[in-house]
Amino acid sequence: KNSGAAENAKVTVSYKNKSVEADEELAAEIIKQSASMEYSQFGWLTKDYDMGECVEVNIENGVFYIPVDEVTGNRYYKDEKGEIYFVMPFANGAEDSVFELAGIKR
DSSP states (O other): OOOOOOTTOOOEEEETTEEEEOOHHHHHHHHHHHHHSOOBOOTTOOTTOOOOSEEEEEETTEEEEEESSTTOOOEEEEETTOOEEEEOOOOTTHHHHHHHHHTOOO
16 A cells, blocks of 8 residues: 555645645655555554554555654654554654644754
8 A cells, every 4th residue: 555646646734734845845745655665454453443642644545643742753654544554753854844844942
């Protein structure tokens, strides 16, 4: 499974009623990584699963959720049907850039 986002998909970062569009470089990196990352789904990971306080990375066919709490290692992806998957963290500084866009210092 991958996010299915087109190479030129719009990527926005949202946190606490603030939404900012990612620049081309960050958007391309997120789309590239989302196409090759592993998505794991479990029966107990229901549509109403509490992911805690997260920064949202909205792409064409779903949303990635990155917890604000630095000690939380879980990352999530919710597809357009509402199904939730565990995913790996974004690499190559992409998560740092996401938090910077969201206005969160880490």
